[in-house]
Amino acid sequence: MTDGFKSGFVALIGRPNVGKSTLLNELVGQKVAIMSNKPQTTRNKIQGVYTTDDAQIIFIDTPGIHKPKHRLGEFMTQIAEQTLREVDLILFMVDVEAGMGRGDQYIMERLKKSSTPVFLILNKIDLVHPEQLLPVIDTYRKEMDFKEVVPISARLGSNVNTMLEEIKHYLEEGPKYYPDDQVTDHPERFIISELIREKILQLTEEEVPHSVAVVIENIEPPSNGDKMTVQAAIIVERDSQKGIIIGKGGKMLKEIGSRARRDIEALLGSRIYLELWVKVQKNWRDKAFYLRDFGFDQDEY
CATH class of the missing domain: 3.40.50.300 (P-loop containing nucleotide triphosphate hydrolases)
Structure with missing residues (x-):
């Protein structure tokens, strides 16, 4: 330095x-x-x-x-x-x-x-x-x-x-807090969940986007040259929103997954198998338990 x-x-x-x-x-x-x-x-x-x-x-x-x-x-x-x-x-x-x-x-x-x-x-x-x-x-x-x-x-x-x-x-003189090659302090799981949520925001109608949370359930490293596996749950508040995100014949969910996979592969530098499913949790945005469970911990602020 x-x-x-x-x-x-x-x-x-x-x-x-x-x-x-x-x-x-x-x-x-x-x-x-x-x-x-x-x-x-x-x-x-x-x-x-x-x-x-x-x-x-x-x-x-x-x-x-x-x-x-x-x-x-x-x-x-x-x-x-x-x-x-x-x-x-x-x-x-x-x-x-x-x-x-x-x-x-x-x-x-x-x-x-x-x-x-x-x-x-x-x-x-x-x-x-x-x-x-x-x-x-x-x-x-x-x-x-x-x-x-x-x-x-x-x-x-x-x-x-x-x-x-x-x-x-x-700015005043100070230490280097992070290594030269580090561009964010967020773990990969967080960024992966955000990349999936971004595609939902881009593809769905006004009613859906802010009722959505994405939770990464599991990430498995590749074995024997296979793809890395990423499993994620998309959380919504109503059954009607679940239907919109899945789409006719699963078409919307497939498009969300396809777009997200490209960005996640660029982030990880590895080919992945992305598995998505949709869950309904009624009014999760107003329930402290779900907010904590989905990564919004109010106790920290």
């Missing part, structure tokens, strides 16, 4: 769908956070590790802060707000094309109470004319004093290096 090595923890916060997961995946060079056009995709803190010769930045993609409608929603909001108290820097990410919304104001009211430095990150600049940026920046600056304002396109990687250099200026 060189003298002057900097390290620190940086939270990504913002309304659902502003591109936090896209930015995290761009930063670490592979998929560690799932992406979907449906809100509240991220349910747990997804940690991505960015390491260079002179710095290590641990990015935390929090669930989008929103007014909770059930226990799972409360859990997600608790995680996001707890994260803000633990980090060295906060990146408040907004969709420059959509403009300021009530959700942005809701988040800024919480950020104003924090003593942690906050950057305004204007995402999706590739979708607007440069002349439209200044009025948007002014609108946000009238609401809150930001340490830095950085326009980027997470999807294209535009200006992301500039953002990283600005972040380094605000």
Whole structure:
């Protein structure tokens, strides 16, 4: 490690769908956070590790802060707000094309109470004319004093290096928390379950996505050159949702499995046999027992 090595923890916060997961995946060079056009995709803190010769930045993609409608929603909001108290820097990410919304104001009211430095990150600049940026920046600056304002396109990687250099200026000298080649602190089981859930979010209708949890039941290493076996249960709240996910003649479940298998094989660097089944647990999002069982442990926050 060189003298002057900097390290620190940086939270990504913002309304659902502003591109936090896209930015995290761009930063670490592979998929560690799932992406979907449906809100509240991220349910747990997804940690991505960015390491260079002179710095290590641990990015935390929090669930989008929103007014909770059930226990799972409360859990997600608790995680996001707890994260803000633990980090060295906060990146408040907004969709420059959509403009300021009530959700942005809701988040800024919480950020104003924090003593942690906050950057305004204007995402999706590739979708607007440069002349439209200044009025948007002014609108946000009238609401809150930001340490830095950085326009980027997470999807294209535009200006992301500039953002990283600005972040380094605000970090103090510190240790290397993770090995150079580690890009996330989440175990493979978690990422595999998220990759399966991503395909469900992409393929199913509005009624289904947020009633879904994915639990990895078993992973068996290959023997005698066979494929690795991954067995996973898809949990839904109603019988009608189970029918939608299975689809006519099992067609939907087969498509979910086919898409997920490709991403999981890329993650593991190994061919796999993916076995999926669907279970119904009524109203699991409002029952603490199921939330703990499916990996949402409120006692930690």
